[in-house]
Amino acid sequence: MNLSRLNTRQREAVLHGEGPLLILAGAGSGKTSTMAYRIAHLISVRKFPARAILGLSFTNKAAAELKERVTGLVTQTCGQDALKELTVSTFHSLCVKILRAYGHKLGFQNNFTIMDASDQRDVLKQVFKNVRIDDRKFDLDRILFQIGQAKGRFLGPAHAQDYFLGSGSQLPGDYGIAAATSYEHYQGQLKAQNAMDFDDLLFNAVTLLETFKDVREHYNQRFKYVLVDEYQDTNPAQFKLLRLLTEQQQNLCVVGDDDQSIYAWRGADPTHILEFAHQFKDARTITLDQNYRSTTTILDAANSVISNNKHRHPKKLWSERGEGEPIQEMVLADDREEARYVAEEIFRLAKEQKRRWSDFAVLYRSNTQSRVFEESLRLLRVPYKIVGGYSFLERKEVKNTLAYWRLASNPDDDASLRRVLNWPARGFGKTTLEALGNEAFSSGKSLYETLKRAGEVVPRAAGAAAQFVALVESARLELAALENNGGSGSEALVRWAQQWVEKFSIKKGIEEDCEEPAQVARKWENVEELLHALGQVRAKDVAIEETGAADFGAHLLREFLARMVLDAQDSEDREKDAEAERDQVTLLTLHGAKGLEYPVVFLVGAEDGLLPHQRTLDEKSDLGEERRLCYVGITRARDHLLLTRAKNRIRYGKPVPRYRSRFLAEIPESMILARDESGGVEPIFDKKARDDHEQKVKNYLAEIRARIGSKN
Known part of the structure; x- marks a missing residue:
């Protein structure tokens, strides 16, 4: 196999023989190529059967790219047949295969169901009912996220109490108690339904390998070489899986960069890559520090910044591209x-x-x-396009805040009412909403008008409906009473909006949507940004005089809401055109x-x-x-x-x-x-x-x- 395209360090990594290997791959250093060449070398030169090699990554895209590169290298010399039974997959895909084959040892049939997020919520809601916890007081997704985090730390129901009730989960007391109480029952419900959630796949595969020696030996005998990408992002359960899969051969090659470990909030543990040499006996470390992406100036700046971190593998990126621009x-x-x-x-x-x-x-x-x-x-x-997030106006907390403001401006806006009537939760169930909607349709009235006489339609919803109507009417009255006292004209409107963000319990709605406090803070920042945008509207930019001073606040708000809609429409058209151009x-x-x-x-x-x-x-x-x-x-x-x-x-x-x-x-x-x-x-x-x-x-x-x- 021709390795002339690789630099000296990359060739060393490809040619490494037996034993654990840590490839410290700095940004832009060609780690995917190095992994692909190493797998191809094992198959083409060292003649290991492809089924004896396991490549693991975190995303299907990364796995597909790695396999494609390996295929291109191997077929040149050995043909397509040499790649039969090569396993390059994500951690979770591998775990599904293991559990389909041996899950019966844990009491699961091989046709077990993998629950999606909606299924999980339904199961947890039933669990809450069984243990007499009022699910309306809790954000189910937030509790499910922390149950998943416990599984990522390989903490089963019997060992997760301290995690839920301590500082590890960052759950407030009532949430911690609810999570601790429901975890065991939740797992019992899944088992009874022959089902697993996403985090169970990893947790149960590790349990299986740890408990049953014959299964562990089977996979140790099959996979002689295990290679892992983005090792700095592994959580404790993934680390445990790798230890079990390489118990006999110890031919574990991990590729990663501790300087790019940025997912601790998601459960990643950077100590895995930092302490690799201590955790795996006779481990070798090869550092890929030649960068093929950036200029020397950019790399020197990056090196200067990251060198201030105390706990890291020392490395200094360099490039042959030249100094470049300042x-x-x-x-x-x-x-x-x-x-x-x-x-x-x-x-x-x-x-x-x-x-x-x-x-x-x-x-x-x-x-x-x-x-x-x-x-x-x-x-x-x-x-332009937004990657890794929604456009600002498409974010739920922004849409819902705007929906409340639209109701204050026009309560007959059915779409806005449907969006926020039960955000935060106010006890309007699916059946109640359907009944109100049907009555509104048959009577030809708006949903808001129907809500005013909810007692005639759904008596049990009368109290909640009356409270919501009173809330909206109060917001409308205060909006109508706003006056322009000079200045930009938006100060009074912003004060009104700030007060009603609180009165509409928007933060509570966000808390119900979030899995962890950090998410609440991020989403709340978006609401604050929306308030900031509202403050940019100027009275001089709109025809206030046409409506009179008494309608000043409502008119200014309508102007703002109209701009938001137009911006969103412009954004949609722009994105369609841009997507076509790519x-x-x-x-x-x-x-x-x-x-x-x-x-x-x-x-x-x-x-x-x-x-x-x-x-x-x-x-x-x-x-x-x-x-x-x-x-x-x-x-x-x-x-x-x-x-x-x-x-x-x-x-x-x-x-x-x-x-x-x-x-x-x-x-x-x-x-x-x-x-x-x-x-x-x-x-x-x-x-x-x-x-x-x-x-x-x-x-x-x-x-x-x-x-x-x-x-x-």
Whole structure:
């Protein structure tokens, strides 16, 4: 087999013989190629049968890519037949195969059902009924998530009490008690139905291998070599599975990067990759540190940042691509100016350098940051797509908050009423909603009008219906009473909205939807961002005088809601066109960016409070994972990296000062060309380069303005 395309370290990894091997694969170092060549070498050169090799990954896409590369390498020399019975799959797919074959030893038939999320909720709801827990008081998905986390830690019902009731699960007391009480009964219900949920697949496969020596020996004898991708993302149950599968041969090859371990919140344990040499006797470590993606400047910046993490394998990425362009840091007045700058810079670079829109990515720490960038890109008609999250207006908590505001503006909006009548839960069951809907249809009245006389239709719902109607009517009266006391005109409306976000119990609705407190915080940030957007509406932009001062608040709210609808429609049309072209700017979170790369990357919101996140700072938590997120963001860039931040972020109409991310301070100043919106430099590194850049910007501003003008 020709290994000339590989570098020295990659060849060492491919040619490694017996025993455990850790391949520390830095960002962009060719880890997939190395894994593919190693598997192909085992089959083509060392003549191991394909059925003796097991390749594991975390996603079907990654597994398919690895298998495709192996197929291309092996068929060149040995033909397609040499790949018969090669197993390259996800952890969970492997576990299904094991359980189909031997699950009867645990009391399952081989036709067991794998429950989806809806099935799980139904089972847990029945369990709550059986143990006399009121399911209306709990978010079932939140409890199911923590039961899944317990299984990922290989904690069965008998050993999970401390986890649920302690700080590990981060569940409040009543949720912890409910989870601890229901876990055993939930598992009993699944067993009785010959069913498993997603997390059971791993848990039960490990239990099977651990309990039955004959099964364990069977798989040890079959799989002589086991290879694992993204090892830094394994949880305790996956680690246990690997130990059991390699008990005899110890031919375990794991590939990963501790510097890209960013999923601790999902149960991943980075100590697995950090302590591999201690956990597997005579383990060898090979570091792939040659990067084939980025310029030297970008890599030096990434190395400088990540070197500040204490617990890591030492490695320093390098490249033969050359120094490249300096990293740019742009300091803007506020978040809207930041978004405007990014959109205009993307537009300019696309024209000047003849780049495709798909060459650009905008990376942010939190989904809530995307809205202003979407608006600015839409203004310039730049096609974009949201990856790893929903468009801002498509997020449930945003849609539902808008639905409440629409009801205050127009209570006969049936779609909005259906969306929020039972969010948060108010006891309106499916049967009740169907009865009310049928009556509304037959009487020709709106659902809201029917709700007012719910006692005639569904007597048991009379109390809950009356409370909801009173809530909406109160919101409408207060909205109608708003007056314009000068200023932008939106301050009074924002105050009204803030009060009614609380009175409508929107945060409770979010809590019912979430699996963990961190998710609640992220979704609540989106509601706050929506309030911020409401504060951007100006009385001078709408024809208030046509309705009179008494209707000021309602009119301003209707204007805002109309803009939201139009924005959403524009977004849908834009996405259809862009999808057809398949040439779009990518907007995504740092978590979603892992494994991807782009010629030009904008890492936005480079401020303390965003990166690192405010929760980490407030809780005085270890900054290690936040720093790894920053490292992931930096190493997504091939050619150009642009860092942006705001001096202030407007919240509820008031500027809140922001400060440069401490991670940027870890990058040597000589690598960064820093500027602010006035053209000032912070500090001055290269005046000529800066002046040239500013002149190019001015040259394109006229074209940009003309483009905007053509839209109007």
